[in-house]
Amino acid sequence: MPEYYPVYLNLAGKSCVIVGGGTVAQGKIAALRDAGADIKIISPQVTDGIKRAVQHGDVVWIQREYKPGDLGGAFIAVAATNVWHVNRQIHEEAENRGVLLNVVDDPDQCTFIAPSIVRRDPITLAISTGGASPALARKMREVLSEARILQWAELAGVLSQARRVIKEKRTAIDPTRWQCVITEELLQLTHNGNDDETVGIILSQLEDPGIPEMCPDLAHCRPGGCAKRAAMRAAEAVS
Numbered sequence: 001m002p003e004y005y006p007v008y009l010n011l012a013g014k015s016c017v018i019v020g021g022g023t024v025a026q027g028k029i030a031a032l033r034d035a036g037a038d039i040k041i042i043s044p045q046v047t048d049g050i051k052r053a054v055q056h057g058d059v060v061w062i063q064r065e066y067k068p069g070d071l072g073g074a075f076i077a078v079a080a081t082n083v084w085h086v087n088r089q090i091h092e093e094a095e096n097r098g099v100l101l102n103v104v105d106d107p108d109q110c111t112f113i114a115p116s117i118v119r120r121d122p123i124t125l126a127i128s129t130g131g132a133s134p135a136l137a138r139k140m141r142e143v144l145s146e147a148r149i150l151q152w153a154e155l156a157g158v159l160s161q162a163r164r165v166i167k168e169k170r171t172a173i174d175p176t177r178w179q180c181v182i183t184e185e186l187l188q189l190t191h192n193g194n195d196d197e198t199v200g201i202i203l204s205q206l207e208d209p210g211i212p213e214m215c216p217d218l219a220h221c222r223p224g225g226c227a228k229r230a231a232m233r234a235a236e237a238v239s
């Protein structure tokens, strides 16, 4: 099994060709559509779900069998027929054209595999078993979708705002300092306070060298060295 390199692709406006129109092809549509891909399905027959996606304007259906040349202009493609030698032909064309390819019945022929996805905007968790057990990837998605850890996503907005201010001011912040600030207390604050107030608190905690429980000054705020973080780790070890 290869060691895969996980990435998040920007597919907005990019051409995506799906060959085959069965239930597996249908299952691939939502994530590609949500990423803004321009999806074309080539298949003699398609499921009712794909027909609905065609009616909604999410995909274009070309009703015929695959022929070499169909990946012309594609950035990304999925071989989802149930015919091994057709998927193999698509793989060869993708290799020749340098098109990113997912072959649904043969991980060895894939340049990428699709993960199970948990979303809590703007956070996306992607789970892969490296092809060992897609059923396990689904199970973990279902468990993580209900998990408390997703609450941290609520902090993304205020942290992004604070980060923009820090970038504009060109202030140097030790990465560890961010970890000191991203706490359960801050999470509570996002529930109770307003965003501007919370951003203000984040900025003062990041920049104020006088906060006693934190490092005495930014020069002393070094990865793994923050007093507050060390105390948090100790508390976690006890609980």
Ligand SMILES: C[C@@]1(CC(=O)O)C2=NC(=C\c3[nH]c(c(CCC(=O)O)c3CC(=O)O)Cc3[nH]c(c(CC(=O)O)c3CCC(=O)O)/C=C3\N/C(=C\2)[C@@H](CCC(=O)O)[C@]3(C)CC(=O)O)/[C@H]1CCC(=O)O
Binding pocket: 027, 028, 102, 103, 104, 105, 106, 107, 110, 112, 113, 114, 115, 116, 117, 127, 128, 129, 130, 131, 132, 133, 134, 135, 136, 137, 138, 141
């Ligand atoms: C995550 C997910 C995303 C998606 O499909 O977009 C996905 N498969 C999902 C479900 C699923 N697929 C299968 C089952 C039945 C139980 C089982 O086999 O475990 C279930 C479970 C179910 O449906 O409940 C059967 C299956 N899958 C592959 C083969 C071929 C082979 O292994 O040789 C066969 C045998 C076909 C046969 O025998 O006929 C291959 C792949 N499936 C992958 C992804 C890639 C590896 C992901 C990874 O593990 O890292 C990879 C390599 C290529 C790819 O498709 O990208 C999606 C979960 C969606 C969700 O979250 O609910």
Ligand SMILES: NC(=O)c1ccc[n+]([C@@H]2O[C@H](COP(=O)([O-])OP(=O)(O)OC[C@H]3O[C@@H](n4cnc5c(N)ncnc54)[C@H](O)[C@@H]3O)[C@@H](O)[C@H]2O)c1
Binding pocket: 019, 020, 021, 022, 023, 024, 025, 042, 043, 044, 045, 046, 047, 064, 065, 066, 080, 081, 082, 083, 086, 103, 104, 105, 134
């Ligand atoms: N990756 C996964 O998660 C996963 C899960 C289950 C099954 N699979 C595998 O995926 C494959 C597809 O499964 P399915 O359930 O969607 O099959 P399916 O039989 O429902 O659909 C196959 C589709 O391919 C089309 N097709 C056949 N020959 C074609 C050609 N020459 N050109 C274009 N289209 C053609 C058919 O018209 C049909 O729409 C199977 O090999 C299956 O073993 C993969």
